[in-house]
Amino acid sequence: MSGTAAGTLEGNAWVFGDNIDTGFIMPGTYGSLPDEELAQHVMSGIDPEFAGKVQPGDIVVGGKMFGCGSSRETAPRGLKFAGVGVIIAQSFARTFFRNAISIGLPVLICPEAGAIEQGDRLRADPIAGEIENLTQGKLLQSESLPDHLMEMVRAGGLVPYLRERQQNK
Amino acid sequence: MAGQTAAQKIIARASGRESVGIGEIVWAKVDAQLMHDNQGPYRMGKDFKSLGLPIWDKNKFVLTADHHNPPTKDAQTKVLNITRDFAREQELPHFYDGEGICHILMAERGFVRPGGILTGTDSHTTNAGALGAMGIAVGPTESIGVLTTGEVWLRVPETIRIDFNGKMPLGTWGKDLVLLALKDIGLDGADYQVLEWGGEAVMSLSVEDRMTLTNMSTEFAAKSALIEVDEKTEAYLREAGVEDGWEAQTTDPDAAYAARHDYDVSNLSPQIACPHRMDNVFPVEEVDSGPIQRAHIGSCTGAKLADLRAAASVIKGRKVALGTQLLIAPASKAIMNKAWEEGTLGPIIEAGGVLLPTTCGICTGTGLGQFGPGEVGISSANRNYKGRMGSIDASIYLGSAATVAASAVKGEVADPREFLT
Ligand code: SF4
Numbered sequence: 001m002s003g004t005a006a007g008t009l010e011g012n013a014w015v016f017g018d019n020i021d022t023g024f025i026m027p028g029t030y031g032s033l034p035d036e037e038l039a040q041h042v043m044s045g046i047d048p049e050f051a052g053k054v055q056p057g058d059i060v061v062g063g064k065m066f067g068c069g070s071s072r073e074t075a076p077r078g079l080k081f082a083g084v085g086v087i088i089a090q091s092f093a094r095t096f097f098r099n100a101i102s103i104g105l106p107v108l109i110c111p112e113a114g115a116i117e118q119g120d121r122l123r124a125d126p127i128a129g130e131i132e133n134l135t136q137g138k139l140l141q142s143e144s145l146p147d148h149l150m151e152m153v154r155a156g157g158l159v160p161y162l163r164e165r166q167q168n169k
Numbered sequence: 170m171a172g173q174t175a176a177q178k179i180i181a182r183a184s185g186r187e188s189v190g191i192g193e194i195v196w197a198k199v200d201a202q203l204m205h206d207n208q209g210p211y212r213m214g215k216d217f218k219s220l221g222l223p224i225w226d227k228n229k230f231v232l233t234a235d236h237h238n239p240p241t242k243d244a245q246t247k248v249l250n251i252t253r254d255f256a257r258e259q260e261l262p263h264f265y266d267g268e269g270i271c272h273i274l275m276a277e278r279g280f281v282r283p284g285g286i287l288t289g290t291d292s293h294t295t296n297a298g299a300l301g302a303m304g305i306a307v308g309p310t311e312s313i314g315v316l317t318t319g320e321v322w323l324r325v326p327e328t329i330r331i332d333f334n335g336k337m338p339l340g341t342w343g344k345d346l347v348l349l350a351l352k353d354i355g356l357d358g359a360d361y362q363v364l365e366w367g368g369e370a371v372m373s374l375s376v377e378d379r380m381t382l383t384n385m386s387t388e389f390a391a392k393s394a395l396i397e398v399d400e401k402t403e404a405y406l407r408e409a410g411v412e413d414g415w416e417a418q419t420t421d422p423d424a425a426y427a428a429r430h431d432y433d434v435s436n437l438s439p440q441i442a443c444p445h446r447m448d449n450v451f452p453v454e455e456v457d458s459g460p461i462q463r464a465h466i467g468s469c470t471g472a473k474l475a476d477l478r479a480a481a482s483v484i485k486g487r488k489v490a491l492g493t494q495l496l497i498a499p500a501s502k503a504i505m506n507k508a509w510e511e512g513t514l515g516p517i518i519e520a521g522g523v524l525l526p527t528t529c530g531i532c533t534g535t536g537l538g539q540f541g542p543g544e545v546g547i548s549s550a551n552r553n554y555k556g557r558m559g560s561i562d563a564s565i566y567l568g569s570a571a572t573v574a575a576s577a578v579k580g581e582v583a584d585p586r587e588f589l590t
Contacts, residue, residue: 068357071292073308094361094392095308097324102310146194149322158314159216166222 007127007150009085009106010134011057013120016046018063022075022096025067031074035081042078054082059124061116062089067096076100086124088113088131088142101149104157110142126150172421174328175395176363179303179418183286189325197323200285200302201229202315205271207236207533208290210255211248212309217316224259225319231263231280232256233271235528241536269501269527270469272296272304272384277503279406282415283398286323288315293469293551298383298394299376300402301417303363305393326392327427328420329359332368335435340586342479343374343381344471344549344569348440349432351388352450359389362427365420366396370434376405377475384470385551388447439585441547442567445555453584458566460492463546464577465558466517466570467498467525468532471549474504474513476570480549481513483574483588489521490580495573496538498525517574531558540565547576 024045030038043050060079066089067075076099079087086106090113100107106126116122121134129144145153155161173181173188181189183197204210209232210217224230234252237245256264265274272293275281283301287294290312297304307321315321331354333346364386371379379396386394396402398417406415420426438452466472466480477499489495497517499505505527508514518524523538530536532550539559540546546565548558549572553565568576571585578588 065357065360068360071308073310091360093357094390095306097361098311099308101322102308102314143192148196149194158310159220162220162222162314162317166220 008123008125009057009059010121010123011059011085012055013059013061013116013118013122014050014054015061015116015118016063019065019068020046020062021069022067022072023069025075026072026078031072035077038074038078039081042082051082054084056083057085058083059122060084060087061113062087063114064090066092068093071095071099073099073103076103076105080105086126088116088122088124090114101153102158104153104155104160106145106150106153108142108145110140112140115140172424174363174420174424174426175365175418176303176326176328176393179284179286180323180325182284182416182418191325191327193325194322195325196320197286198320199229199288199315200282201231201275201280201287202312203231203233203271203275203287203289203291203294204312205233205236205291206238206248206252208309209252211251213313214251214255216310217313220313220317222317224316227259227262229319230261230316231265231271231275232261233268233274234266235270236533237535238267238528239526245535267526267528269503270529272469273473273500273504276300276380277409277501279409279411282406282411283402283417284415286321288312288321292387293384295386295391295394296380296384296469298386299379299396300406301395301398303393303395304383306387324361326361326363328363328365329428329430330365330367330426331430333370333432333434334368335370335433337370337373337434338437340439340571340584340589341434341437342569342571343378345437345440346370346434347382347385348442348450348567349437350430351385351442351448352440353430354389355448356388356446357390359386359391361392364389364391364394366394371396372399375475376401377473380473381470388551439568439572441572441582442553444553444564444566447551447553447567453568453572453582456566456582458545458547458582461546461576461581462493462544463538463540464489464493464495464573465531465538465546465548465550466573467496467530467548468550469500470551471570471573472498472500472504474507476549477504477508477513477517479569479571480574481516483571483585484520484578485516487520487578487588489577493577493580495520495522495577496525496531497522498530499527502527520578534559547573547582549573
């Protein structure tokens with residue numbers, strides 16, 4: 001298990017707007033690159049400098065329908081391998097939400113995410129469904145991710161999770 | 170306890186719970202898993218084999234070779250051969266190689282049961298809703314989880330209810346209903362939600378024609394789709410060899426829908442989705458396509474027996490216009506055989522239709538007969554964005570199979586009612 005003992009994730013917020021398309025997150029031309037190289041191009045469709053600035057553990061904050069558009073799995077992969085620790089958004093496109101969890105990147109639905117500002121220090125507790133905005137001194141509610149899904153996320157995604165379960169038998 | 174939607178009840182049952190709340194995430198047992206060549210062993214085979222785990226229940230797993238079959242490029246041959254090797258290695262009892270299009274095979278071979286959950290590595294897995302089952306699309310990585318455990322995690326969705334009231338007018342089919350709703354609700358208008366279709370007009374359709382609604386629910390970005398089970402559904406199931414072992418679910422009268430839409434179809438015209446969006450919809454009398462070079466009756470959406478019958482009723486005894494080519498790819502071999510025996514296919518071929526393999530073909534932009542640069546065509550399939558059926562510079566109109574047949578005869582997008590009495 002990574003992060004703090006309580007399973008919280010802490011980092012600085014990178015705020016994006018509504019309808020962030022997977023084509024902005026990972027432009028199609030990079031589709032066949034390996035994971036580490038994907039990370040160098042993440043968000044290049046909307047902020048070409050993002051990949052150079054993002055720090056391990058940072059938090060991406062979106063508005064409505066984060067990850068809409070094509071169902072490419074390379075979009076959450078790029079974010080994960082760039083070091084993003086969690087994504088918080090008002091809502092997610094269905095396939096992005098599923099793909100992110102399958103590859104071990106936590107995603108939190110938070111209707112109040114609009115109140116978060118660029119650079120805010122956040123501490124998220126996916127299981128409790130709470131996001132603390134340390135900069136603004138506010139507590140936001142999110143939909144919680146159940147323990148069983150967080151186990152998968154912590155294992156690094158579905159395939160490593162299945163492997164772990166297999167080995168522990 | 171507040172009333173539950175049919176989707177909630179299906180998920181509750183599959184997860185061994187009394188009830189489930191909207192937004193909750195639960196693990197559910199799946200009734201069947203579908204995988205096809207394009208999103209199958211070629212993409213997940215290595216990871217799957219690295220786990221060394223067996224398939225949870227081979228009798229509930231269907232693998233199809235339909236997207237790249239028969240191949241027109243070497244890369245497709247490779248994908249197909251990896252798919253076949255996987256079927257052999259795993260000794261799969263239900264591998265269908267060129268037998269038909271996955272969603273239709275699932276239904277006609279009895280893998281879809283009311284009240285069950287079906288996962289598939291294809292966005293149109295929602296098709297199963299016409300039989301009262303929840304069809305849910307998952308990615309190739311996720312399918313490894315289903316294959317090895319028989320379970321999938323689901324976030325319990327909200328439901329949108331769409332009712333079509335009144336009698337279906339002459340010349341209209343399920344396709345016209347779904348296009349009308351798409352115009353109104355829009356692409357992505359039902360993200361993460363279930364579309365529940367109903368009303369007198371929907372229930373008057375054949376089960377196959379209802380599939381057009383649940384199939385294209387994915388165009389609204391819906392997670393799944395459902396239609397109530399009635400005697401027609403039961404008859405369809407019997408023919409597919411499904412006698413029992415299922416329990417249909419319905420929405421409680423006091424359950425809360427996320428939204429409701431009601432339409433009166435009494436004056437409905439055939440509807441056309443114009444290039445290059447599925448929600449760019451107009452009644453046929455307002456569409457001026459100019460000459461068309463292609464007319465395509467095909468895909469899991471628009472080449473079922475009901476669609477072929479609709480097309481035949483328009484084209485019988487007529488001829489395809491000079492300058493237009495009519496392509497016809499029945500959705501499965503079984504459908505092709507029935508259409509041949511009952512005299513539905515003959516008149517379409519005699520009119521000039523060119524028979525293509527019973528697979529996805531140009532619906533995925535591969536296979537024979539792709540639309541070329543600058544060409545304009547109409548199809549009974551489900552998607553018309555640029556490049557979907559070949560060249561990125563082609564223009565695709567979408568309509569019912571009857572509308573496609575009428576258009577083939579006229580050489581431009583045309584109203585099937587002209588040929589029906
Ligand atoms: S026919 Fe078209 S929509 Fe249907 S499964 Fe094949 S490619 Fe997908």
